Amino acid sequence: MADGSAFAALIHDGLFDPSPSASILRVKDAVAKELTALDSTARVKRTDYFNHTFAPDFILTWPDSTSRRVYLRMAYDLEALVDDVALIDSTDPLIFGLTPSESVEAKPHVDEVIAESDAMFTEPAALEKLIDRKKSDSTANMLSNALAQGGRGSFVGDEAVELADVVQRGFVAAAEVESDGTARAVQTIGDRLQGQQAWRMNRVLQAVWEGSEGSLSTFPGQADVSGRLNMESLSYLVKYMRTDDRAFWRRVGRGLTLADLEGLDFEGASANVESLIQANLDVISARATIVKPDPLGLDEAVAGARFRWSKRGRHITFEAPKLFAVLGSAKTDLNDVDEEAAAAVSVDAFIERARQTDLVEVSIHSGPDHISVKNDEGAISTERLRGVSATFGGSAEVAQAIAGSRTGRVTVDLPERSGTGKTQSKVRMADLLVTTIPLVVDVPDDVRDGIAEFLQYEVDTGQTQLDMFRLDAIEGRDDPPLFAIEASADAITVNDLDAPAPE
Structure with missing residues (x-):
């Protein structure tokens, strides 16, 4: 593909080709390349016309069936x-x-007429400047797509990059919850983009405002009151933003769910999706995971990274050397994952795997004999497991265990290589993986430590958090009670949600 600074020259040279047919071919080829550079998500289809009064030379189409x-x-x-x-x-x-255009003095009048019909006029040099800006300004990536799909008015000279300046300053202002700069961006976006494209851009701008703890009631534009960033805006942001700023992705991802991640385009924007996930590990929950061996999978020497997020089929996966873990919002979500041959683990092998795990309950069996080991006052000691296993006449194995994690208990099934959040606990995706993986597969110490480091997160203690859990049993209560833990920087409060209301 031609460099961004060469499109105007290619078009100029093509226009002066002495062969009319060759001239048309060269010009249309150069324009097609420039349109693709402006928005790589568009499919650029050529027609058989050239400079026709009312028949188009190209038709741009997008995956969502829109066209221009x-x-x-x-x-x-x-x-x-x-x-x-x-x-x-x-x-x-x-x-x-x-x-190059003529009669620039008449432009204000022309702009008004064009904008009223949602038409857009531009020229090679104006788009080149915006295309070149995409290399250093992430906002320009989103704006390029928005202009291709829904720009309106005329864009000549420096006007495309001047629009990018206003929008970029608007994002900075929204991140600082500064009304004037945000309002200018909102107004300019409304003037220069058609309705749907303007709504998308302003919805992302609002997400940055809210993510920076700006009040929705003070957002200087027509606010979307539906709540968190919806999937259309999130997909748009992930696809066209180009930044690894962790703080930015954290601001826009505070309502993120596993189902949201499953709807994103990993193939087209894997770096952004990974940044979004890593910045929001403290809010993304997952109910179940199945760990699969992958001898030919991720390798540091080949991939340049030991751990990453990916998508296989419809499932989000966590990839590590020689294994991957499939994630689901519920255990039934993973029914389509191929099952491995069932095999319990010897007690000695389990003890080695569990040396850094808080074990709440372990089921040990030898043939038909079965013993469940619990400790209501703390983690189970490995010596106790050895002692219990010695009571069996033959070899003993572990098929299931319950382990504690930072955000709730996890039931681990070793033959299935699965982990499931227990009862009402809202286990974070990172905690589910850190707890399950070392228990169900043998991983080297450096990989175990790497997984823990990659999935480490900090909780924003300045905000109130609400988690719920239900005790498995409590003396004097037939129904295990549901509790809520409300934690802030100042206090921790535990409430029995099933307790009778005071008279």
């Missing part, structure tokens, strides 16, 4: 756009001038 027609024009007077827009049978045409 592109009309090429030769030497151009901007005032002619007023008549041209009326002739073109398209609701939102993109008119592409092949040579």
Whole structure:
């Protein structure tokens, strides 16, 4: 593909090719490359026309079935756009001038007429400047897509990058909860983008505002009161933003769920999705995981990283050397995951795996004989497990265990290589993985430590958190009571939610 600074030159050279057919071919080829560079998500389809009055030269289409027609024009007077827009049978045409525009003085009037019809006029040099900006400004990636799909008005000279300046400053202002700069961006986005594209951009701007603890009631624009960032806006943000700023992804991902992640495009934006996940490990919950051996999987020497997030089929997966873990919001979500041959683990092997785990309950069996080992006052000691296993006449194995994690207890099934959040505990995805993986597979110490480091997170103690749990049993109560723990920086309160209301 041509470099961003060469499109105008390619088009200029093509226009002066002495062969008319070759000239058309070269010009359309250069324009197609520039449109692709502007928005790589668009499919650029050529037609058999060239510089036709009302037939398009290209049709841009996107995966969501939206489309836009592109009309090429030769030497151009901007005032002619007023008549041209009326002739073109398209609701939102993109008119592409092949040579520099004339009559710039008339532009305010032309802008008004074009914008009213949702048409857009631009020229090679103006788009080149925005394309070049994409290399250093993540906001320009989103804006490029928005302009291709829904830009309106004329963009000549520096106007495309000037719009990028306003939008970029708006994101900075929203991150600082500063009204004036955010309001200017909201207004400019509304003026220069069609309705759907303007809504998307402003919804992302609102997410940054809210993620920076700005009040929705003070957001200087038409606020979306539906709550957290919806999937359309989240997908748009992940696809077109280009930044590894952890603070940014944390601000926009505070309501993130595993189901949200399953709806994102990993293939097209894996770096952004991974940044989004890593920044929000303290809020993403998962109910179940199955760990699978993968002898030919992720390898540091090949991939350049030992751990990563991925997607296999419809499931989010955590990838590590020689294994991967499939995640689900419920255990039934993983019914389509291929089962491995069942095999319990010897007590000695289990003790070695569990040396850094808080064990709450362990089921040991030898043939038909079965013993459940518990400790209501703390973690089970490995010596106790050895002692219990010695009471069996033959070899003893572990099939199931319950382990404590930072955010709740996890039931681990060793033959199935699975971990499931127990009862009402809302186990974080990271805690589920850190607890389950070392118990169900043999991993080297460096891999175990690497997993723990990769999945480490900090909780925002300045905000109130609410978690619920139900005791497995309590003396004098037939129904295990449901408790809520409300924790803030100042206090921890435990409430029995099933207790009778005071009279």
